[in-house]
Amino acid sequence: MPYIYQKFSQNKPYFYLVEGITLKGKSKKIQVYLGKKVPNNLAKYYAKLALKEKRLIQENLGELFEFEKIFDKEQIGKVESLRIALNYKLIDLSDFKREQLWTRYAVQFIFESNAIEGSKLSSAEVNSIVKKKYVKKSIERREIKEVQNSIKAFNLIKSNKFKLNQHQIIALHKMLVTGLGIRSGYKKVDIIVNNKLTTPAGEVRMEMAKLLKWFRESKKEKRHPLVRAADFHQRFERIHPFEDGNGRVGRLIFNWLLLQVGYPPLLFLYQNRQLYFNVLNQADEGRKNKWYWYCLRVYKNSVGWFLQEIK
16 A cells, blocks of 8 residues: 655655565565645546556566466566556545445446346346345345355455355355345355356265365466466356356456455456356366456456546
8 A cells, every 4th residue: 555755855844655565575665756835636637646556567577476378478568557546546546436336346346246136126226236225126125135245255255354265165066146036155066157067066065165275276386366266266157066157256256366366356247257158168178268258358348347437
C-alpha cells in the first residue's frame, strides 16, 4: 500500500509517494516526488507510480515468472500491467466508492455465475436481492434464496476468513446450497458431465486431497498465479466433488486464489457459457491451450470491466 514519506532538507519539507515491492525475496522501494506539500488530488501521482512499477516488473519478468507456450513473456507482461493499473485506480478511490464498486462487482458476478447454471434472474433483480430492495412477488423463492446464499459466499471469499482445505470447501458449498433442496457434502452418487464420468463418488475425498497437495506444492514454482488458478479450476471441475453447485463453488475459489495474491477476480459471462464448457472439456482431455487463452481473455475483460466502472 503506497504511503507518503516526508523528508527534510535544509529544514524544508519534501514529500514523496512511496510503494514497497518485493522482488526475488528482496524489498525494493519506488517513489514519486509530490512537492513541498501534499496535493489534495493524488491521481496523477498514482499514475506515475504505476508506470514506475510496470517498468520494474517488466524488467524482471523472467526472474519472477516461468514463461510457457500461451503464458509467454508478452502475455504475462500484459497481465501484470493490467494488474498494476487497476491496483492504483482502486487505491485512489475513497473507502465508500471502493465498497460501492465491490458491491457492483458482486452483483454482476452472482448474476453471471448463477445464469451459467440456469438461473433466469436479470442483473437488476439480482441487484435488488443483494441490496435488499423490493423484489417482485412473481420471482420464485428458490431464486431469491440462491442469490442470498451467493452474496454470503462471495463475502466469505472476499474476506480473509476462507482457507483452502476440504473442510472449508465443503462448508462453502453448504453455504451456497442451503435451502435449495440440494444435498450438501461430497457426492454420494457418480455424476456424468458432457457424456464423461467425473471422479467416482468413493474417490472424491482422495482426489481432492491430491488436488490441494498439488496446489500447495505448486507455490514453490514460478508459474504465473493465473495459470495455477486456471489449472486448479479445471482439475476441480473435472473431479466434480458435489452432486450440484460445482461450477459456482469452483468460480468462487478461482477468484479467491487470485485475490489472495493481489490479482483481480474474474467475471465469467453467461453469454460465453458454451465456450467455457467447451474449453474446459478440451482441457480435461489434455488440450489446455484454448482453456488458457480463454482465461487470459476473461482476465483482460474483467479488468476492463473494473476500469470502466471506476470512470
